[in-house]
Amino acid sequence: MxxxxxxxxxxxxxxxxxxxxxxxxxxxxxxxxxxxxxxxxxxxxxxxxxxxxxxxxxxxxxxxxxxxxxxxxxxxxxxxxxxxxxxxYRPARPDVYGSLQDTALAPEFLAAAEYSASPGADLKGLLQRLQTVSEEKRIYRVPVFTVPFCQALLEELEHFEQSDMPKGRPNTMNHYGTAVGASWTATGPLWSNTRRARTASWAVTTITPSSPSMWPWARPSRGAPCSLGASSR
Structure with missing residues (x-):
């Protein structure tokens, strides 16, 4: 460290x-x-x-x-x-680089985070607060960010993509992913400075992206908060 x-x-x-x-x-x-x-x-x-x-x-x-x-x-x-x-680089949405506030987080995620920090919390109780995608495969999902925050993040990512700044592509995601050079500076404070960083840590460890449509920067055009897939494994 x-x-x-x-x-x-x-x-x-x-x-x-x-x-x-x-x-x-x-x-x-x-x-x-x-x-x-x-x-x-x-x-x-x-x-x-x-x-x-x-x-x-x-x-x-x-x-x-x-x-x-x-x-x-x-x-x-x-x-x-x-x-x-x-x-x-001059960002289009400087607000997405500040400390992540509760207003950017979906109510369902906040509820799951609060439960995970409560006495007696267990996996069964947490899964009851997630949407079941496949019981057999133990795949679940929960909205993480609100639509306004996702829209702001999308605007910033598209602004960066259209700029002449150098872009790093993360491995085999070359068609749909981008690694912003200042990504640690941008995203580190978002989570580490959030008061729920510790209380939600157990819930977050169960959350993994399971399809492109569930990534937090997936377009929220369907009128629902963007989600991340969650596996109980």
Missing amino acids: ATAGRSRRFCRCACFCSENLYVARYGLHLRFRSEPQLRRDYGPILRSRGCVRAQDFQQLVAELEQEVERRRRLGQESAARKALIASS
Whole structure:
């Protein structure tokens, strides 16, 4: 943990540079550490999907090595991008960068957060406050942000997307995601400064995005607060 007066240290899991490397033309997420390991672990399935010739395999290896190198450079590139954005970017909606207020949070989420901090709270009680998507698969959802806050966030994201600022794309979300260079500066205070940050922590650990339509920046054109999927696992 960083301490006052010292530069902050950022760490990443070593597996980030070797796991979950997506190859679109074969429709596979691969683990890559070496050519022998790749042949051993994925040889049969790669051949079944068209990676038959030696040049096909060598092209795949080259692509994986390129992606690994890209991931290794992300830290330095992100720091440079963050510095440039912090000094040059002018947000369209500065209000979304302030401390997150209760008015930005959906009543259903606030109720779930309050319950999770109450004496005797348990998973069963929490799930009763969520909408059931699939009982069999234990998939649930709960609105997190209000429509006005989502609209403001969308305006800011679209403004940033249309600017000439450098954009980082998060892994395989290159078509629909963007990583704002100052993302930690922007989003860190939103949650850490909220008085419910601790009381809602248990509820939040059960919440995971389950489809594009449930992401908080999904367009709220259907007249309902944007939601995040929740799994009880």
